Every structure is written in structure tokens, then in C-alpha cells.
Amino acid sequence: MEGLKKFLFRGNLVQLAVAVVVGAQFSALVTQFVKSFIDPLLALVGGNPNLSHLKFTIGEGKFLYGDFLSVALTFLISSLVVYFVLVAPMAKLISYLDRDQAATEKDCPHCLSQIPIKASRCAHCTQEVPVGV
Incomplete structure (x- = not known):
């Protein structure tokens, strides 16, 4: 019940x-x-x-x-x-x-997944990403 x-x-x-x-x-x-x-x-x-x-x-x-x-x-x-x-x-x-x-996410230049704008490393492919790019 x-x-x-x-x-x-x-x-x-x-x-x-x-x-x-x-x-x-x-x-x-x-x-x-x-x-x-x-x-x-x-x-x-x-x-x-x-x-x-x-x-x-x-x-x-x-x-x-x-x-x-x-x-x-x-x-x-x-x-x-x-x-x-x-x-x-x-x-x-x-x-x-x-x-x-304002945009809150950007594309990772390596794997093209969405990541936060301030991220310095992609959570999906773990490659370093320039901040602000």
C-alpha cells in the first residue's frame, strides 16, 4: 500500500x-x-x-x-x-x-562537444582548450 x-x-x-x-x-x-x-x-x-x-x-x-x-x-x-x-x-x-x-558553452576544437566557456580542459576528450576561445 x-x-x-x-x-x-x-x-x-x-x-x-x-x-x-x-x-x-x-x-x-x-x-x-x-x-x-x-x-x-x-x-x-x-x-x-x-x-x-x-x-x-x-x-x-x-x-x-x-x-x-x-x-x-x-x-x-x-x-x-x-x-x-x-x-x-x-x-x-x-x-x-x-x-x-550570453553564451554559456562553447565547442571543443578537438572533439566538438559542448563545454563551459571558462573550461581550460575538455571533459569529454580531456584535451587542453584555450580559455575564452
């Missing part, structure tokens, strides 16, 4: 649970944004975005490929919205905030 308690209250498990809950809410937010704003814009350009009427039958089986196409298009549009509204601006913001940070 003690092991179970340690497992349940470990920080990683709590962080994972929070990430799943936030991720589910974020997914709902993106889906609603696409439904509310992007789908109507696409309907203005290309007509009705609902493809659920597309299907074919073989014998007794009905293959509703229109529903799949609708979900695939929603996924594609949602991915594009997330990328252009969140990922690209955040990457630009992070690069803007990191531009003034």
Missing part, C-alpha cells in the same frame, strides 16, 4: 494529470474556435463544409467516408490554426526574449 501511495503522489503523475486535463480543455477550445470562426469563413468561399452525405455501399455495408473526410479536414484546419495562432508566435517571442542571453 505504501508503494501505491508513493506512486500516486509522485510529482510526475500529478503533472501528467494536469497536462491531460488542460490538454482536453485546450482541444475543446480549438475545436470551438474552428467551428465558430474558420468553418463559416470556409463556407463563404466553398459552400457547405459538411460532407456527411458522402457514402458508398458494398452489399449490406455502408461506408461513410464523408464523415471521415469531415473529421480529417477539421483536424487539418485545427492544426493550421494552432500552428499559426500559437506555435509560430510563441517561437518568435521566445527567440526575441532569448536574443540577449
Whole structure:
């Protein structure tokens, strides 16, 4: 029982649970944004975005490929919205905030591994390295 308690209250498990809950809410937010704003814009350009009427039958089986196409298009549009509204601006913001940070590591001229700037000897290949180079 003690092991179970340690497992349940470990920080990683709590962080994972929070990430799943936030991720589910974020997914709902993106889906609603696409439904509310992007789908109507696409309907203005290309007509009705609902493809659920597309299907074919073989014998007794009905293959509703229109529903799949609708979900695939929603996924594609949602991915594009997330990328252009969140990922690209955040990457630009992070690069803007990191531009003034001084370098803390340099390449070893012998083995090309990363070592601290003030190191006089490489920790990987043990060769002497000029300080400040």
C-alpha cells in the first residue's frame, strides 16, 4: 500500500494529470474556435463544409467516408490554426526574449562537444582548450 501511495503522489503523475486535463480543455477550445470562426469563413468561399452525405455501399455495408473526410479536414484546419495562432508566435517571442542571453558553452576544437566557456580542459576528450576561445 505504501508503494501505491508513493506512486500516486509522485510529482510526475500529478503533472501528467494536469497536462491531460488542460490538454482536453485546450482541444475543446480549438475545436470551438474552428467551428465558430474558420468553418463559416470556409463556407463563404466553398459552400457547405459538411460532407456527411458522402457514402458508398458494398452489399449490406455502408461506408461513410464523408464523415471521415469531415473529421480529417477539421483536424487539418485545427492544426493550421494552432500552428499559426500559437506555435509560430510563441517561437518568435521566445527567440526575441532569448536574443540577449550570453553564451554559456562553447565547442571543443578537438572533439566538438559542448563545454563551459571558462573550461581550460575538455571533459569529454580531456584535451587542453584555450580559455575564452
